[in-house]
Ligand code: C2E
Ligand code: MG
């Protein structure tokens with residue numbers, strides 16, 4: 001009886017020392033260790049073709065799985081990672097995970113896409129494109145299945161940004177401007193860069209059907225994106241009324257809690273197959289024209 005008790009005590013003491021020493025680290029130190037230990041995981045939020053309800057892709061959203069098992073949301077560590085340049089290491093892990101976890105469905109269904117978020121440093125260094133290129137080699141995944149989401153926050157230096165965006169598009173990736181409308185000079189960026197898609201920020205979707213001043217701006221963003229021949233994705237759709245409005249405005253794609261929250265990789269793969277089954281021909285109701 002004594003031996004296992006002693007062992008238990010020893011183990012809990014070692015545990016306490018590890019916990020204690022990690023707790024003494026600065027947030028930056030914690031982040032460094034988290035990256036070294038590859039503690040980052042990716043959740044996938046389905047992206048829906050609004051008209052058909054078909055799942056056409058997912059956005060990869062990083063989370064930090066702490067040693068205590070808790071999961072930290074990106075808003076709490078991405079800013080620090082961006083300031084410190086450590087984001088490059090996180091992006092590497094996100095790309096590796098996305099390709100590993102989604103390889104088989106992406107290689108099977110070339111109409112499916114995964115959107116990856118890039119930060120300013122990612123765009124500046126261009127490293128993400130090299131890492132992606134290597135990961136995609138012999139994977140059976142086509143570059144246009146990878147959507148790269150860039151935000152205005154990421155556009156520090158116009159010339160470097162333009163060069164990276166052009167390189168990404170030349171390699172076949174789909175480039176999306178994320179959180180559109182929340183920055184200071186959204187409009188000028190649409191002129192500066194050639195993009196493939198525009199993601200309308202949740203704050204605009206939130207105002208649909210309200211009498212907020214912003215609600216009158218939303219149709220103009222949609223109209224502008226259309227005249228520039230950009231694909232449109234609406235983010236943060238929570239209500240049927242919002243979805244109906246977007247359908248009426250002929251917005252092609254959307255994501256939000258109305259459809260699904262961000263899911264684990266297995267959760268997303270299940271969602272994808274379930275969604276495919278529901279919209280497959282044998283179960284489809286005949287349309288009015290027969
Ligand atoms: P984002 O790129 O604008 O991602 C959309 C955020 O909105 C996600 O939060 C998503 O979970 C949330 N969302 C989606 N639909 C709904 C909805 O219907 N209602 C509500 N209330 N929220 C919804 P999340 O996962 O916390 O990510 C926050 C931000 O962190 C992202 O905003 C993105 O800017 C950043 N981020 C996430 N993953 C990465 C990454 O791998 N790399 C980089 N650089 N940034 C990332
Ligand atoms: Mg995004």
Ligand code: MG
Nearest residue numbers: 178179199235
């Ligand atoms: Mg967004």
Ligand code: MG
Nearest residue numbers: 179201202235
């Ligand atoms: Mg957003």
